[in-house]
Amino acid sequence: MEKDNSEQPSQILDSHSNAVPSPFPWLEGIGDDSLSTSRGFVFQFPPFPTLPQVKELTRPTAGLYFHIPFCAYKCSFCYYATSVTHDSRTVQRYLDALSMEMGSRTAQNRAERHDIRTMYIGGGTPTILEPEQLSGFILGIRERFDCGRVEEFTVESTPNTLTPEKAAALRASGVTRVSIGVQSFSDKINALNDRHHTVAEAFQAIKTARQAGIDNLNLDLICGLIGETQNSWKETIQTLLNVAPEHVTIYLFSMRPQTSAFKKVKESKVQRPPSEAERVALYTYARQKLLENGYTQTTPNCFVREPRFEHIHQSNAWSSLPLLGFGNSVYSFVDNTVTQNVSDISTYKELVSNGSSPVEIGHKLNARELMSRYCVLRFKQLRVVREDFRKSFGYDVTEVFGHEIERLEKLNLLTVDETAVSLTTKGTVYADDVCRTFYTPNVRQRLAEMEQGQPTSHIKAKSALRLSLA
Template sequence: MLSNPPLSLYIHIPWCLRKCPYCDFNSHGRPAALPEADYVTALLSDLDRELERVAGRTIETVFIGGGTPSLFEPAAIDRLLRGIDERATLAGTAEITLEANPGTFEMDKFKGFRTAGINRLSIGIQSFDDRMLHALGRVHDGGEALRAVDVARAAGFDNLNLDLMFSLPDQDVEAALTDVTTAIELSPEHISWYQLTLEPGTAFFKQPPVLPDDDTAWQIQQQCQEALAFSGYRQYEVSAYARDGRQCRHNLNYWTFGDYLGIGAGAHGKITDGAGDRLLRTSKVRSPDAYLGLRSGVEPVTLEHEIGHDERPLEFLMNALRVREGFSESDFPRRTGLPLSALEPSLSGCLGDGLLERDGGAIRCSERGWLFLTDVLGRFVH
């Protein structure tokens, strides 16, 4: 039987200074007049309706992503968080993350975010190499990236994530390793380190840059992961590395098939209705202009998709197997409403072939399965 998992809240702010050529998120260049007040009003109106789905449940984590949320002034973020607190039950230990761009930092701004209640800052650095940053179309340089971390610390943030990418245009092993070692020297609590991919609909997909070949990408991955591990950053998910106790609680809730409300232009959500044996995925209208209509009381355009029983095993595994520790055998029926036998015969096949392993009531990828995760998941496609 389905039981309600932990609940999170994702908030999407869709504007950025400039659209990066690799970005396939719902992001838009900043308008001349950023409609902060109207957008916060729309977000809170959206939240009012979303909370009807989860009456009485506590929000454990909040993540404000984008776009570039740090374009907003602290006063707008403060109003947003106060509005959430007035409407919802927010855990006293809630992790509240804001994404920030090094090109938009100021000491007073970062202090304002901290005062407003942001307790985790995620800085989108991508690289410290000016040549790489230029190729990626970023608006900051390496010096600004370094200063952003200093400013965040001075503003009182003791929980920082640094976003880095690898296999960048014409990047070699030495350059990638320099990026990672520079990040390590800054001593953040968390590092998100992931490979650049060319996503459909992006400028890079239409005009692909020259990326490192597979052998070079593999060498980059091997050497940089060794450096991260040696420095105390444990890989707990495919692209997430953290010091002990500093894993991103919000993202872990995604990966363990938890619930999350999604508000904002293009935001996605997942909601469990245990009593009705239903799992819903939701998405909001992508256009910021259309979304702003909510400030006038217009009903949000929300698409809903019910995750059928036949879809649930793969949906669960696509998230849970991304985590190094895998999942508890008892979590599968609680999160999907299905018996563990719904994973057969693929589960037995993967265990027999050494791609998955069972240990103390948990199921996770073996080292070999971790390297071929896409192939492992493919076995559960029916």
């Protein structure tokens, strides 16, 4: 399209009088005496003369996520879409499907136009794959995407699946960061929660990763597991500090109805987990200890030993940079559209083998929803910087969400100053509730209906969304 200058009236002559029309009263607004049909044809916004010069064609920075939905066993607390298998052919068939999904999406030219900076293989337990499967799978990714500028490549693992051969295969394939699910440094607590590894195995896995040359290690812990006491948690945190990983994630235990932990507690087969107040005290203790020992908090759950160990993949995704997900149940965010693949593994495999898209649900966000998403994901990074919000949306965040912010300020969950709206210490504990407060009214309405057992409008909306994406 040719550069359009039609909104510069000095370059247009009135066809009848041959006179230059008066400039449009941009600042005062139109009145009867300033109306004119001679100022040129409006066909898009913003007018080209107001746009800045583009130095070079840029491709948006993006992350790749691959889901491996298999585990060697199911932990009692786990609510993720995973399946237990010990059969490497089952795993291979799924890897073949992943490869097909990658192939069809790169063929549709949806991936190459992104500048891939982070990669993440999560699960499930990706290190359930054999060493050759890990290397072959990663090679397949590299053949399909330009990974030359990748800054961080994470693979999730567990203590009893990270063998020296697998760690070496990961490092040789360019993995820079390994995330190990330790959950607790107490054998007793792990056993009570059907977590089948010992503390000795956790130490061994950490050593294995280090020996393979992984110098960026995340350890996951769960705060408030069944059987946890103040003393056992203090010991776990002390052990964590002795190990001194580069990155720590402390999840607050969430006991979901679909888990075996929920069932066992209901049937009084195991004791109840610590109460809400006890869990908050355990989290607060861990946070305090980590900060005292030089860690910096980067999200309500994450702590880094040095700023350079911030989890780039997560912070990019939470800064709304494009994220391309592959596999069952994964989500993607591209062109302001969030989509999720079908969760059932067999259905996923069937769809991609037939050349069909595995995307099941999705929605292109409108301007108001993008503002909500922005706040939700920035509060997951502890604060909304006012100038950044203004640059993105043209408004101050307090103009758009004044009511919500005031309410959360009164509850001592947020503080507002000239530069940012930030979570307080109490806000970091209840960060997810702070985020929920910024959901759009229609999403809150749907969630309320679903929780009251009236899923009709949601189901209708779900099929409408499917149609709108078709």
